[in-house]
Amino acid sequence: MMKTIIALSILLLACSSAIAAAKTWTGAISTSWGLANNWSPSGAPLDGDDVTISSVTVRQPTFSSGTVTLNSISCSGTLTITGGSLSVSLASSIANLNLNGGIFGGTGNVQITGNFNWTDGILSGTGTFSINGSATGVLSGSGTKTLSSKTFSNSGTINWSGTGNIDGLGSSQFINQGTGALNIQSAADFTGAIRVENRRITISGNTFRGQMTKSASSGLTTISGEFINNGDLLINLGASLQLLAGGSGTGDFSLNGGNLNFSGGTYDCDAGSAVHGGGQVQVSGGTVNVSGVFNMTRPLANGIATACTGGTLNLLAASTLSSLGAHTFVSLGTLNLSSGETAFVERLQISGGTLTGSDLIRVSVLMEWSGGAMTGIGRTEIRTTADLNISGASLKTMSGSRILENYGDVFFAGTGVLVGSGSPIIHNMPDADFHIQTDSNISGTGTFNNHGNGFEGPFGEVFKEAGPLSHFAIEWVFNNDGRVECQQGPGLSLAGGGTSSGRFDILTNSALRFEGGMHTLTDQSSIFGPGALIMSGGVANISGFVTLTRPMPNISLNVASGTINFLAAATIQQIGGYVKIQGGTANFSAGQVVTMEQLDIESGTLTGSDTVKVTDLMNWSGGTMRGSGNTQVDAGGHLSISGSSVKRLDDARLLETLFVLGDTTIWTGTGNVESGPNARFDSRGDWRIETDADWLGGTVRNITQMRKMPGFGETLFTANVTNQNLLIVDVGAHLRFGGAFIQSLSIANTRLHEDAVLTGPPLLTYNAGALRTDTLRESPVVGILDMVGSSLVLGADPNAPGRLLLDGGLRFGANARLVVTILGTNNSNPDSIEFSQIIATSNAAPGIDLAGQLKIVRNSAYLPTVCDTIPIIMMEDSSEQIEGEFDSIVLEGFGGVFLEPVLVYEPQQVNLVMRPLRPGDANANGCVDDVDLAIVLGSFGSTCGCCPADINRDGLVDDTDLAIVLENFGLGC
Structure with missing residues (x-):
């Protein structure tokens, strides 16, 4: 079996050799590849042929049409392809190749040993197309050069000019080998799915780095596929290279005035790589991770050196950050400086995007921040020679534990808000200035430290300069050990709390606001100036110096919300002319007398242990006064109690007017006064009650004059009231006491004008002085009159009588006195009575107890006759009786009259009967x-x-x- 297989293999090889032909170019007739007579043996090469082209042939071949797949080509001359499809299956060598169109491809590797000129056409197939070390390639013209699943390898020199792109299809690669040089002399691009690689190789211990050069003034070249750079890439002035799909490498990016733009994917500049030079690095998309050297040296005058306009540039811990260049720009992208180095820049622009990382970045000339974020754990430092301009309408953010440290000048303008999150910090260092020129805000969370010694210097200064509309709010913790100056305009608002030992200077027509958080001003702090201090939220604990010099009629201290505490260590040198409490709490506990011209309390609370003295006007329309201190309205001043809101006097608070007669307290409106059991109101001067509201609880002392005015209905005092001078219930007025009422001094008088109503609790105690009814009129009293040592004078005018209508009991003590006046014997007309009279109603409990002295005053108009009978005391329809008798009788006006009044006591009536003397x-x-x-x-x-x-x-x-x-x-x- 094995022998059979071997025999078949030998047979197949023999057949193949017999089919494949060796064709040699003669060019006998023309340059046409397809002409049979141009070949030896005659006939155009067919699929599987091996072709030889010699350089000595005068006419070199041009392939222009058809589709031929050769076995191989060996060309020492020049092959030109203008059309059709020519492929090789095995390794081939071509000295010179002109590809002006058509397709040249196949599975065989092709070596170019001389010149390669490519103006158009396609290189295809899986075989590698190589420009060897001694060869030269020229890519020119406007035609597209296409690599279709092809690897293009350059070890020689390629000059790429013209506008025609190199387009990659499939898994195409363009490799510039370690000995290769690619000179890109135009604005043509690598397009499509093409991988571009610039290699580094080591031969016999020598390292060779591929050279890719973007020639001067050659415009923009884009690489749309992955770019691997392990060699040297040089971009000259006026040239730009854009990388769309990321990549990696340990190579060198040398920017000789040119621009390198990473715009997509992820690119790793690995350890050993370097990005450097006097050009510009821009990251407009994707992510660039730098672990090598980053050293941009572009001077400020030449423009931006490092720009993040959409992607992310990460300078990692393994990188060596030598320089970002003089001018760094962040817009939409992210610049992450985490190299462990210090970045020095002359100009830093952040208009969007993010500056982050752990590194320190130092700005020596100008930082412009019009949008975007600073985050991470790094620090941005503005040197003494630099300015920071914060401007524009866009949002600015600081997050993480980012630090902004200013040694120079900051100018905050525009309408965009600076928002903090996490624990960012702004340090305004000694001798630095922070100019706020906007009514925008610093919001969110963070800390603003204004450093220095506010008294001796040097100190950082924060200026809130004149703003057009509203105040500038800092919601962060604000610590001021330097100086804050609120200039003309709505002023500065601090809403995040903080601890301060520095100065707060409030200039004319400006304001400092505490709007939130816990503010602690130490005993070294000071608040000074002719502006306004406004409390609108949070807590302010003040232990330092306070000198508010704002004159009337402007408000110097306005408490709208929150709590302001002037503590024991505080020194209140002046509080200004006008203090207003319309919410929140003002606590004066500095151990001083705090003096102001006008005090308005609309709501909220005035408290503390200090005496608060008002020299001109106090308006109390709502709110609470409490604590152990006094509220004094000085002689020559005026107290107005008004409005529909409840007013409260609590704790051991003393409200007192130090008036002389003629100075007035006027109580109007419908709101009651509620007083705690230990609180007291001492009224001097003229107190006019022009209301039907009530005074509930506490103690009231009338020291000069208290007058219930006519036309306002009943006023109830459940307070314990002491009358020490003159109490007047005016014509038709009604005054009711629901607590204890005591008249205790001999100079004291209670006067009831016509139809005036005095109601007791039920006991009205008169230890001294007098209770007087009006002349010729009736005056009702409801309650029990306890005339312990006082005079009850029926008729305010000694020469005219008055009538007391008593709905209650009457007790005379041994030192009391009843004074009656007789003008006649007819009392039938209640509007013009003729003799003094007490008429007790059916509710005369517990009756009438007589003692003391009765004084009878005869008016000269009265001519008595024998048996004239005058009922001076009558009990109407009462089950109670008259007990006791007067201890003595004093007559006045009876000289020359030979009659004397004789008292006739009956159970429910006491009569004066005229008897002969x-x-x-x-x-x-x-x-x-x-x-x-x-x-x-x-x-x-x-x-x-x-x-x-x-x-x-x-x-x-x-x-x-x-x-x-x-x-x-x-x-x-």
């Missing part, structure tokens, strides 16, 4: 004479309730009465 003086003319005798005799034997003839007042005119007249006859005559 002298015994037997029946007609009370001062003389006991025959007229008196005639009066008695004229009524002798009659009975009467009260009549002049009943001398002894026993109801019967009899001999006893006659005896009294006779006994005293002639007395007084």
Whole structure:
């Protein structure tokens, strides 16, 4: 069997040799490949033939049509292909090949040993097409040069000019070997699925690197497939190379003024590689990972050296970052500096994309940040010679633990917000300036440190310069050990808290706002200037110096929300003219008297242990005053309590007016005042109550004058009220006490004008002074009048009477006094009464207890007659009774009148009855004479309730009465 197989194999080889022909080019007739007479033996080569072309033949062949697959070609001359399809199956050698069209391919490897000129056409097949070390290739013209699943290997020199691209189909490769040189002299491209490789080889210990050169002024060449560079790539001035599909290598990218653009895929510049020179590296897409040397030396005047405009450039830990070049630009892409080196740049532009990594990047001339992000753990440093311009409408972000460190000048303008996330930090170093020229914000999370010594220097300075619309908000933690200056405009807002030992200078028509977070201002800090300090959120603990010099009528301190604490270590030199609390809490606990011209409390809380003194006007329309401190409104000032909101006085707070008579407290609106049990209001001056609102709880002391004005309904005090001077309930007004009411000083007076209503808790205690009703009118009192040591004067005018309508009880102490005035005997007209009177209603519990002194004042208009009966106290429809009697009676105005009032006590009434002053003086003319005798005799034997003839007042005119007249006859005559 084995012998049979061997015999068949030998037979097949013999047949093959017999079929294949050796053809030699003679060119006897022309240059046409297909002409039979141009070949020896005669006849054009057929499939499987071996062709020999000699250089000595005058006419060299041109293949222009047909399809032939040769076995091999051995050509020492020149072969030209303009059309058709010519292939070789075995290794072939061609000295010179002109490919101007058609297809040249096959499975055989082809060596070019002389010149290769390619203007058009296709190289195809799996065999390798090689330009050997001594050969030269010229690629020219506008025609497309196509590699179809072909490997093109160059070990010689290729000059590529013209506009025709090299297009790859299938798994095509273009390999520039270690001894090869590819000079790209035009803007033609490698297109399609082509892999381009620039190789490095070692021969006998010598390393040879393929040379790829993009010639000067040759425009842009694009490599659409993978690019492997282990050799040397040189891009000259005016030339650009764009890599679309990534790749890798340990080779050298030398940018001699030219541009290298990575625009897609992933490219690994492995260890041993180098990207360097005075040109530009641009990453517009994909990812570039650098583990070798990166050293861009392009000077600032020549433009951008390193640009990330869409992709990612990673300078990894294994890389050696010598220089990014003078000008680095990041837009849409990512520049990741994580080499462990310091990057020095003169100009850094970030208009989009991301600067990240762990490296320090130092800017010596200018950084422009108009968009994009800085992230990672690295640091961006602005040197003393540099400026940072933050501008534009786009968002800027800092994230991770990125640090921006400024030693120069920062100018923050535009409308774009700077947003922080994670724990980024801005350091404004001593002698550095940070100019805020916008009403945008620094938002999110982060820390802003303004360094230095705010008193002695050097110190960093943050300037909020004049802004057009609103304040500039910093939401990060803000630590100021330097100086912050809020210039003219809406000012600076700090919303993230922080600790500061530096200066805050607030210039005219500007403001500093604490808007959120916990702010701690140490005892070395200061807030100074004629601007406004605004508390609108968070907590501010102030232990330093405060000197707010803003004059009226502008607000110097405005508390809208949050809490501002002036602590024990604080020194409040001035708080300005106008303080407003409209929310939040203002805590003054610095151990000082804090003085201002005007204080408005609309809502929120005023608290602390300090005395807050107002020299001009205090408006209290809402909110709470609490703590252990005092709120004083000074003499010459004015207190207005107003509005519909509840006002609260709590803890041990003392609200006091230090007024003289004529200075006013006016209480208006519908909002109640609620007071804690230990809080107190001391009112001096003229307090006018022009409301039906109530004062609930606490203590109120009326030290000068308190007046319930007419026309405003009932006001209830559940506070404990002490009247130490003058309390007036005006015409038709109603004042009600639901807590304890005490009048304690001898100078004190309560005056009830006509139709005024005074209501007790039910006990109204008068230890001293007087309670006076209005003249000639009725004045109702509801409750129990406890006249311990006070005078009840019925009639404000001593010469005119008044009437008290009592819906409750009445108690007179031993030191009390009731003063009544008699103008006549008719009280039937309530609008014009003639004698003082107390009328107790059916609710006269617990009755009336009499003691003390009764003073009876006779008006000169009253001419008394005997038996005039005046009911000065009456109980109407009451089950209660009158108990006790007055201890003494004092008469006034009865001189020259020979009558005296005699008290007649009944269970529910006390009457004054006019009796003759002298015994037997029946007609009370001062003389006991025959007229008196005639009066008695004229009524002798009659009975009467009260009549002049009943001398002894026993109801019967009899001999006893006659005896009294006779006994005293002639007395007084």
